[in-house]
Amino acid sequence: MLSKAADRSPPASLPGTAANPRPVPAVRLDGVVKRFGAATALEETWLRVEQGEFLTLLGPSGCGKTTLLNLMAGFLEADAGEIFIGGDLVTSTPAYEREIGIVFQNYALFPHMSVAKNVGYGLRMRGVPRREIAERVDAALALVKLSGFSDRSPRQLSGGQQQRVALARALVIRPKVLLLDEPFSALDKNLRGAMQVELKEIQRRLGVTTVFVTHDQSEALSLSDRIVVMSAGRVRQTGTPDEVYRHPQDRFVAGFIGDVNLLPASLLARAGERATVAIRDLRRDVEAATLRGCAVGEEVDVFVRPDHLAVRQAGEAGTLPARVAALVYQGSHIDLHADLAEGGRVVVRMPGQGALATYAPGTPVGLVVPQGGLAAFPARDAAPSPLPQGPPDSRPSSLPPEPGSTR
Amino acid sequence: MRRRLHTRILGLSGRLLVGLILAFLVLPAFVVTLAAFNDRAILSFPPAGYSTRWFARALTYRDFRIGLWNSLVVTAWASTLALAVGTGFAIALKRYVFRLKGGLEGVLLSPLIVPHFTIGLGLLVLATGIGAARGFAVVVLTHVIVVLPFVIRSVYISLQNIDERLELAAASLGARPGRVLGTITLPLLAPGLFSGWLFAAILSFNEFTASLFVTGQATQTLPVAMYGYVREFADPTLAAVSVIYIAVTAALLTVANTFLGLGKVLNVEQGR
Structure with missing residues (x-):
């Protein structure tokens, strides 16, 4: 059930050879x-x-x-x-x-051709007979729910419609x-x-x-x-x-997929596939695979999702002491930002509305850390911290800021 | 209250300034046009009486007729050759990375820096050296050199406005490079090519300085013929030719505007 860090097929298993029982990949x-x-x-x-x-x-x-x-x-x-x-x-x-069919971010529709000409372009390049082109273009436009738009210019379409045309153009060549x-x-x-x-x-x-x-x-x-x-x-x-x-296998993956908090901890013990870490005086079980090269006693970072944390009265047994920094109303849920006693800020995602009144900023609270769903990575790993830094209104998301080109 | 008066005076003088600048832009053409209709056989302003006889003389004067024909031939060849050569260079500069690219760009745009009389003189010396002086080929070559930077600029800007992803999309749909060029790149480039050609034609048609060096009696272009005329005569025929010049150029631009829109032709608006 664990995923591999990368799909490392041995070079020997060429497609079609008896050594490879898997079907030919696309x-x-x-x-x-x-x-x-x-x-x-x-x-x-x-x-x-x-x-x-x-x-x-x-x-x-x-x-x-x-x-x-x-x-x-x-x-x-x-x-x-x-x-x-x-x-x-x-x-x-x-x-x-x-x-191959490709749909670009800006759709790249040919501005000097009608919708039908755009969609039929690939078929014309293949020398498909005209009647068949017309049929297949109609079918492709029906597939993307744009029947009746054949004669429009791409300029006359909305962004969503342009995208459908681009999709039809890519799919029509099968x-x-x-x-x-x-x-x-x-x-x-x-x-x-x-x-x-x-x-x-x-x-x-x-x-x-x-x-x-x-x-x-x-x-x-x-x-x-x-x-x-x-x-x-x-x-x-x-x-x-x-x-x-x-089950993120990598500190980067843990920080990039979904929102996460980072709790400072230390490695207590390691036994086969599992390891035990201590977050203050809380002992938790984590996968050992992600702690490769980390010795017992060394510092580790434990990653936990905001919706896996819960808030209790301060001082309750088995909780981490923290102090409420801010409450951020998000509509379907509320994000409670809290400062840990040993430094660092975490976000607790709470469903429901009641929390708004209960936790004024400055209130000491205890955080419940779940038994499962935790991942730990060596602390010395120099990777960008996924923790929400800065003011509480900054979302606890680790999304990159700009969606620009990735060349 | 005072403040409002202030703003009004400022606004008025601003408008006046803009009006004056615009007036100065059209003033020479205005003066020459009026002078062309002067009844008296002297280039003067304001005209004393009105007549169109100088137009008749302009159209029948032998040197002007030959000059006009020469100009049209030279312009047609020079602008078309410059378009073909310039398009090739523009594509090379825009799409390919190679050694000495900066150097090539510098050489191609250098006619902008080198004075026209230097180009004319240089080609005259060269042409005399190889015994080809005062032929049409040298005149056309001179004009190609003079207008090439403008063609390259124009085509280059149009290329810049073509999203290369359109060509990638076409390729992914099965279009070989030649068909991508024919079905995507050239149709989208057409307004740029036309504007490049038009610029080249207008510049070539008006070129005087370099032409003065490389033309002879048989190959003299219209501007050179006009210069020859004004050294001998001082009647308004020259003004009449100028008016014809303005009218022809304006007609060309109007045609271009009707078919393509001036914005596109002049590369001002590049909305897709």
Whole structure:
């Protein structure tokens, strides 16, 4: 049930050989490396995308996810390694022969062509007969609920409609893989949710293998079959949304997926797969795998989700002493920001409304730390702290600030 | 109350200043146009009586007729050649990374810095050296050199306004590089190419300094013929030619505006 840090297929297991019982993956990357000048945009990466899978490349700007997508599309050439699509070696195959569909962040609709001409472009390039083009374009527009928009210019469409056209244009060629480069980031929040549901439906109905690039962890968690978390040109963890959310294998993943708090602790003991840590005088059980290279007695950081913490009366047995700093009303829940006695701030996510009156700023409280759902990492690890620094109104989110390009 | 008066005076003088500047912009054309209709055989302002006879003379004067024809031929060749060469260089500068790119850019834009008479003189010396002096080829070459920087700028800016993702999307849909060029890049570039060509044509049609050096009796362009005329005569024929010049250029721009919109032609608005 644990996910691997990266999908390291041994190079010996070539597709189609008897040694490989698994079906041919839709996309396979074998040790792919990409450099831009002296900078390595993508370190050696091994990855399998299964047939029909919805795989998300998740990471902050500049983590290499867009580079990876461009390598799959054939817009960039790998400096090392091999890329397979549907079992065929395509490492040096040009983009126009790869049969992939791509939807860009800005949709990249051809401004001098009508909606129907945009959608039919790929079919015209393939020399499909005119009558068949018309039929398939109509079917694709019906799929994205844009029947009757054939003669419009892309300029006359809303952002959501433009995105549907881009999706229809990519799907109409029946691509081997559908690549989506942050397709939702230009839409407003309400439309984004609706489009996500629709995309997921279409993807499931067609069964098209999809690689989705995003920096938005909630988008990744809600849409994906599997998530590849990336940072600084490296794959940090590959796993189902639940695996990367509940069992982060890496300090970066723990901080990037979902909101987290960091509690200072020390390693008490280690026994096989499990380890015991002490948070002040609280003893908690954590996975030992993430504490590799950490000796007993050394300091560790324990990661805990805001909704896993609870607030009790100060001094109650088995709680961590803290003092309320602020209450932030979030509509469906309330975030209580508290300062730990030994320094550091944590966020407790409380459902319901009652808490507003109960905890005035300055009130001493006791924090309940759950027995499970904790992850610990060596404290000396120099990684950006996921703790909410600064004023309490700053959201306890570890999202990167700008959704810009990730080249 | 006083303050309000102040603002009003300031506002009025501001408008007056803008009006004066605009007036100065059109003043030369205005004076020359009026002078062209002067009945008397002398270039003067204000005109004493009105007549259109200088237009008749302008259109029938042999040097002007030959000059106009030469100018049209040279302009057509020079602007078209400059467009072809300039488009190639603009694409190279915009899309490719290579050694000495900065150097190439400098060389291509250098005609902006080198005075036209230097270009003309240089080419005259060179052409005399190889025995090709005063031929049309040298005149066309001179004009290509003079207008090339403007064509490159114009095409380069248009290229900058084309989202390269459009070409990537086309490629992913199965379009080979040649078809991407034909179905995406060139159609989107067309207004830029046309504006580049138009700029080149107007500049070439008006070019005088360099042309003075490289043209001969048989190849002299209209501006050179006009210069020759004004050294001998002082009647309003020259003013009449000027008016024709203005009218032709304005007509060209009007046509361009009707078909493409001036904003697009002049690369002012680049909304997609």
